[in-house]
Every structure is written in structure tokens, then in C-alpha cells.
Amino acid sequence: MTKIALFGAGGKMGVRLSRNLASSEFQTAHVEVSEEGRERLKAELGITCQDPDAALEGARVVVLAVPDTVIGKVAKAIIDKVPSGAIVMCLDAAAPFAGHLPKRDDVTYFVSHPCHPPIFNNEDSTEDRKDHFGGVSARQGIVNALMQGPEADYALGEKVGKTIFAPVARSHRVTVEQMALLEPGLSETVCASLLDIMREAMDEVVARGVPKEAARDFLLGHMNILGAVIFGEVEGVFSDACNKAIEFGKPVLMKDDWKRVFDPDEIAASIQRIT
16 A cells, blocks of 8 residues: 655644545555644544654655645655655645755655635535535545656656545646646635625625625625626626626726736745745
């Protein structure tokens, strides 16, 4: 069996990964520094954590399910004990992009990140549709990047990604730089910011007298159909009134140069702030 050493196994993400790995073909050694995390892993999955050195012995893949702010520290602490030829996997591109992984030419660096279940999906049950984060029962896409290492290692890295984020509908190969454009660029700087603005807008119309439930139903319903048209989920066009509202609304809401958030220096600055 291929051995995986999972660091951060008792955290929120770590427990999710541990649950999926428990039913996989991989042999998993779990590492967790916090007592709370070790107790959580034991209570929820009946898993006992191991000493880092024992976990790393013979490991083919080392998964770092730890926060971006400590990936560099954790990686530097264990890198001398990672077996030659092993894959060190991060779950976010931020720390690798920022150069926080230590130099070690004889190990592979791989990044795998979930897309999360899409708004438009074909899940059959209410339970599946409520798996908003993914990794439980709703299908999602994942993105993978082989940062360094032999091309042959991509297949194993992708296989691990498909396992820990299962069920996976689609797997996409990108570069670390492209993954940074996706997050924080596309998903957080743009999408999360605009969604937060939409929530503020809903609160504003409520403050101006619209009943809260009416405003919420109206906004979420229009997000559904407008999004379906904009992203090509359904065939359709907007009314002349809607197109006119967009034409005049965009300049009020957005600066002309807003796409500079995707410039390399802006992406680098954003990642620097979170790592």
C-alpha cells in the first residue's frame, strides 16, 4: 500500500481528509500537534495519531493540511526527514507561490485544491445538495499543479487529490501561478468581495423597509436565474431594462481598472498578506 503522512490530521480540513482516506487504498499515518485535534480525530474516526518521525518513515506522499501561515514552518521542520522521491502536497497555492517551501531537489512539490460543489449541479438528494463545502457526498472539481518533480508523479498526486476531495467530478491541471489567479484572485478578491457587497446591498434594502425574507428570496432567486444566463447554464437573454441597468450599474459599482487585481504584483501582494 502507498503510504501517506497526513500533517494537520486533527484540524477541520484534516478530519475531512482523514475520513476519505480511511476508506481508500492508501495507508495513512496521522500527525496532529494539538491535543484538541488529536482528541477530535480519535472521537470522530477512532484514529490515533503518530509521532512525526514515524509517520514520515516510508511515506510516498506527505500531505500538509495545515494553515497557509504555518506551511513554511512545518515544511522546514520536516523536510530533512522526508524520504527522497516523496511527494510533498499542499492544499493551497499561496505558500508555494510565495516561496515558503524549502529547497529540496529530490522531492516533488504538488498542489491540489478543491473547486467546491458548483451552484448548478445535478445532485439527487437534499443531503447531497447541502454539502456546500464538498468532500462528503456532493461532486466537485479539483485543480492540481505539479510544481517540481518528475512528470510521472503527477498521476499519483492527482490520485491523492481525487481521494481526499472525493467525490470528484472533474480534475483540472494548472500551474501554481494559474492556481494563484484562481485563489485568491478570482475566488476571494473578486467573487467573495462581490458576494459580500451583495449581502450589504440586501441589508440596505431591508434597512429601507423591505421585509428581510422578501429581500433574501428576491436576491437569491435572481442570483440563480441571472447566473444561469450569464454562465451559459441555460439559453436566454436579459430584458432591455436589465441590460440598461447593467450598463449604468457597472460604472457606479466598479472602478475602470478593477482587473488589475489579476496583475502579478497584485496577486503576489495578496498572497503575501495571507502567508
